[in-house]
Amino acid sequence: MKMGAKPFVHQINVTWADCDPARIAYTGRLPYFALDAINGWWEAHLGGDGWYQMELDRNVGTPFVRMEMDFTHPVTPRHPLMCETYPVRLGRSSITFRVRGRQDAKLCFEGLFTSVFIIADQFKSQEIPGDYRQILEGRIVAE
Amino acid sequence: MKMGAKPFVHQINVTWADCDPARIAYTGRLPYFALDAINGWWEAHLGGDGWYQMELDRNVGTPFVRMEMDFTHPVTPRHPLMCETYPVRLGRSSITFRVRGRQDAKLCFEGLFTSVFIIADQFKSQEIPGDYRQILEGRIVAE
Amino acid sequence: MKMGAKPFVHQINVTWADCDPARIAYTGRLPYFALDAINGWWEAHLGGDGWYQMELDRNVGTPFVRMEMDFTHPVTPRHPLMCETYPVRLGRSSITFRVRGRQDAKLCFEGLFTSVFIIADQFKSQEIPGDYRQILEGRIVAE
Amino acid sequence: MKMGAKPFVHQINVTWADCDPARIAYTGRLPYFALDAINGWWEAHLGGDGWYQMELDRNVGTPFVRMEMDFTHPVTPRHPLMCETYPVRLGRSSITFRVRGRQDAKLCFEGLFTSVFIIADQFKSQEIPGDYRQILEGRIVAE
Numbered sequence: 173m174k175m176g177a178k179p180f181v182h183q184i185n186v187t188w189a190d191c192d193p194a195r196i197a198y199t200g201r202l203p204y205f206a207l208d209a210i211n212g213w214w215e216a217h218l219g220g221d222g223w224y225q226m227e228l229d230r231n232v233g234t235p236f237v238r239m240e241m242d243f244t245h246p247v248t249p250r251h252p253l254m255c256e257t258y259p260v261r262l263g264r265s266s267i268t269f270r271v272r273g274r275q276d277a278k279l280c281f282e283g284l285f286t287s288v289f290i291i292a293d294q295f296k297s298q299e300i301p302g303d304y305r306q307i308l309e310g311r312i313v314a315e
Numbered sequence: 316m317k318m319g320a321k322p323f324v325h326q327i328n329v330t331w332a333d334c335d336p337a338r339i340a341y342t343g344r345l346p347y348f349a350l351d352a353i354n355g356w357w358e359a360h361l362g363g364d365g366w367y368q369m370e371l372d373r374n375v376g377t378p379f380v381r382m383e384m385d386f387t388h389p390v391t392p393r394h395p396l397m398c399e400t401y402p403v404r405l406g407r408s409s410i411t412f413r414v415r416g417r418q419d420a421k422l423c424f425e426g427l428f429t430s431v432f433i434i435a436d437q438f439k440s441q442e443i444p445g446d447y448r449q450i451l452e453g454r455i456v457a458e
Numbered sequence: 459m460k461m462g463a464k465p466f467v468h469q470i471n472v473t474w475a476d477c478d479p480a481r482i483a484y485t486g487r488l489p490y491f492a493l494d495a496i497n498g499w500w501e502a503h504l505g506g507d508g509w510y511q512m513e514l515d516r517n518v519g520t521p522f523v524r525m526e527m528d529f530t531h532p533v534t535p536r537h538p539l540m541c542e543t544y545p546v547r548l549g550r551s552s553i554t555f556r557v558r559g560r561q562d563a564k565l566c567f568e569g570l571f572t573s574v575f576i577i578a579d580q581f582k583s584q585e586i587p588g589d590y591r592q593i594l595e596g597r598i599v600a601e
Numbered sequence: 602m603k604m605g606a607k608p609f610v611h612q613i614n615v616t617w618a619d620c621d622p623a624r625i626a627y628t629g630r631l632p633y634f635a636l637d638a639i640n641g642w643w644e645a646h647l648g649g650d651g652w653y654q655m656e657l658d659r660n661v662g663t664p665f666v667r668m669e670m671d672f673t674h675p676v677t678p679r680h681p682l683m684c685e686t687y688p689v690r691l692g693r694s695s696i697t698f699r700v701r702g703r704q705d706a707k708l709c710f711e712g713l714f715t716s717v718f719i720i721a722d723q724f725k726s727q728e729i730p731g732d733y734r735q736i737l738e739g740r741i742v743a744e
Contacts, residue, residue: 187497188509189490192617193370193624194435195514199379200350200618204343204475211473223474224535227336228481236342240383246438249510292337295389330640331652332633335474336481338657343475347618354616366617367678371624392653479656480721485665486633493629513622522628526669532724578623581675 179313182212184253186275196246203239205247206271206283209255213269217307226292232301233292237266241283251275258313265289265299267308270315322456325355327396329418339389346382348390349414349426352398356412360450369435375444376435380409384426394418401456408432408442410451413458465599468498470539472561482532489525491533492557492569495541499555503593512578518587519578523552527569537561544599551575551585553594556601608742611641613682615704625675632668634676635700635712638684642698646736655721661730662721666695670712680704687742694718694728696737699744 184205192198197205215222226232247253254274261268265288272282289300300308327348335341340348354365361369369375390396397417404411411429415422432443443451470491478484483491501508512518533539540560547554551574558568575586586594613634621627626634640651647655655661676682683703690697697715701708718729729737 187494188513188621189494189497189627189629191510191622193367193620193622194376194378194438195510195622196378198618199382200347203346203382207343208473208475211475222535224336224477224481227474233337235337235339235389236386238383238385239342239346240381242381243379246378249508295337330637331478331656332484332486332637332640334479334653336477336479338479338653341475351616351618354618365678367620367624370617392651479653480662480664480724482664485668486636489632489668490629510622519623521623521625521675522672524669524671525628525632526667528667529665532664581623 179256179258180213180216182209182255182257184208184255186247186249186253188249190247191249194246196248199243202241202243202247202273202281203283205253205255205273206239206241206281206285209257209271209273210269210285212255213257217311231292232304233290233295234267234287235290236285236287238286239283241281243281245275245278245280247273247275247280253280259308259311260284260313260315261286262300262305262308262312265297267300270313322399322401323356323359325352325398325400327351327398329390329392329396331392333390334392337389339391342386345384345386345390345416345424346426348396348398348416349382349384349424349428352400352414352416353412353428355398356400360454374435375447376433376438377410377430378433379428379430381429382426384424386424388418388421388423390416390418390423396423402451402454403427403456403458404429405443405448405451405455408440410443413456465542465544466499466502468495468541468543470494470541472533472535472539474535476533477535482534485529488527488529488533488559488567489569491539491541491559492525492527492567492571495543495557495559496555496571498541499543499545503597517578518590519576519581520553520573521576522571522573524572525569527567529567531561531564531566533559533561533566539566545594545597546570546599546601547572548586548591548594548598551583553586556599608685608687609642609645611638611684611686613637613684615676615678615682617678619676620678625677628672631670631672631676631702631710632712634682634684634702635668635670635710635714638686638700638702639698639714641684642686642688646740660721661733662719662724663696663716664719665714665716667715668712670710672710674704674707674709676702676704676709682709688737688740689713689742689744690715691729691734691737691741694726696729699742
């Protein structure tokens with residue numbers, strides 16, 4: 173990320189439907205939120221196309237091979253959930269995103285999510301296609 | 316785990332509802348499955364009580380502070396999902412479970428999930444209560 | 459609804475995560491979308507408060523007693539899902555909402571959803587409180 | 602159903618993950634449960650095949666065109682959810698199932714769910730194929 177570049181933030185409206193009897197968002201929802209943010213990142217950088225269009229129109233799949241998340245503060249419907257999302261590691265056929273979820277400026281969770289590129293209709297690994305690589309390269313944030 | 320002890324396995328019937336357009340279980344469902352297995356572990360070892368009864372009847376909460384998962388093989392409705400589940404690390408107020416999900420004997424995912432014990436109605440950290448510790452201690456699997 | 463009044467529309471970004479192997483939003487997701495729209499209606503008319511704040515801050519619950527939905531066209535991630543939402547029947551202690559989900563101007567589903575008002579911490583039926591009645595009355599759309 | 606015939610019952614283990622801040626299963630989960638029961642009915646009567654195998658192996662889809670549900674009692678993790686499920690109306694290309702969800706012998710919800718048969722890879726309506734019709738005909742419960 174160039175200095176001063178504004179990071180991509182995906183906003184989620186957390187609601188009653190996401191919460192469990194402890195009255196906070198259920199743990200199982202938090203990976204959903206993070207994945208939704210990564211899909212939103214693609215939509216924002218790929219002309220509106222998310223995973224659905226990538227699979228059906230472009231024959232590109234990006235199944236996940238790993239995720240790790242730290243949960244530091246409960247997520248509730250009290251504030252919008254702002255998910256700062258950016259790519260951090262680019263391999264030959266893999267990409268890792270970091271997602272940081274914040275509510276009211278407090279960090280609620282952060283995580284790393286690695287997916288690999290495949291030829292969708294063959295479920296076969298492939299190098300990151302050139303147009304995707306170009307989009308990703310300029311946006312990698314060194315950590 | 317004593318030698319020869321049989322590990323706890325939580326079985327999940329994966330269905331159409333869990334699958335995405337790639338015709339495999341959606342990535343966001345896999346943490347749900349693993350959490351369901353951990354809840355099932357508690358039900359099996361706490362006289363039928365899962366997180367719901369722990370919270371409402373026992374005033375004990377176990378919010379998660381970390382999860383990490385590796386996805387090694389797609390999960391589908393073709394076979395039951397067998398989730399081998401056991402505690403691996405016991406802290407003063409935290410417990411870490413490992414979950415290994417297999418279908419047709421193939422490893423599909425494995426993960427580590429750490430939660431901390433709290434007094435539920437105060438959302439305040441506490442040491443692991445004695446009865447829980449006793450249940451956990453005898454079942455820790457060194458890795 | 460007064461003539462010319464603009465109906466409330468709740469927008470949903472349908473994604474990969476909502477779709478099943480038939481590559482359309484899973485049937486089970488459609489009631490979620492409609493409920494999300496009704497929660498959004500409350501947020502828009504109750505100063506930002508949805509079901510979560512109603513329950514926790516106002517001690518008002520609105521459990522559903524009935525829903526019916528007709529599905530007329532598949533929902534996909536190709537277009538935003540525009541959910542036209544409004545109250546249609548006001549009882550002494552019950553309210554019925556209609557939700558019409560459209561994509562690209564095509565009707566995808568419509569449904570009726572009836573809930574009753576309760577005192578949340580007693581799970582006991584109550585008449586619709588005055589401030590809620592006032593908000594609802596002016597917005598009932600005769601059908 | 603022949604007199605004395607035992608109705609099909611699909612059992613669901615309701616958990617913490619299904620519950621909302623009112624500490625009962627979230628309304629949006631109840632259609633999921635009912636649909637899961639209908640998928641379970643197919644699995645039980647179609648040699649283990651549910652919607653996933655019907656779509657992928659048999660090229661038969663059964664999208665829903667209507668659902669209606671009455672909610673009469675909260676669903677909780679206190680008891681297993683027993684979903685009595687059976688077909689009630691057979692059309693030329695449509696089938697309607699009734700699902701009755703009970704916990705501890707109390708009726709929690711009941712609903713009617715109508716789907717139509719399609720040629721899956723064409724998303725085109727078709728008459729109910731003979732083998733499916735045979736399975737359904739003998740099991741219709743007149744109401």
